[in-house]
Amino acid sequence: MKSNIISGQVGAFLRKSRKEKNMTGKQLAKLIGISQQQISRYEMGITSITLEQLDHFLIVLDKRWVDVINYIEKNTESEKRTENKGSMNKYTSWGDYSTKNIINNC
Numbered sequence: 001m002k003s004n005i006i007s008g009q010v011g012a013f014l015r016k017s018r019k020e021k022n023m024t025g026k027q028l029a030k031l032i033g034i035s036q037q038q039i040s041r042y043e044m045g046i047t048s049i050t051l052e053q054l055d056h057f058l059i060v061l062d063k064r065w066v067d068v069i070n071y072i073e074k075n076t077e078s079e080k081r082t083e084n085k086g087s088m089n090k091y092t093s094w095g096d097y098s099t100k101n102i103i104n105n106c
Helices: 003-020 025-032 036-043 051-060 065-092 099-104
Strands: none
Touching: 003 036, 003 051, 003 065, 025 036, 025 051, 051 065
């Protein structure tokens, strides 16, 4: 899994968690001690977050490490299913061609 995918998923988790607490980016930034713009960059997955920074976010947002891991795992599985479905469509959307027609034309 690419690191930018992980950053994006961690960011989405942070945003979801912040919204669950009815907190603005500005409020969270003040509690964490960084700018609102940096919060936005983390939430959009533009900037990777260190484990120490993530730990600080989790404390402020009243979340656990297992919550982040479960969120990433769930979304990764969902992405894999979507990708696999797309791959299957590439191979099964042959239009009017059947296996019999393909074999007969070889």
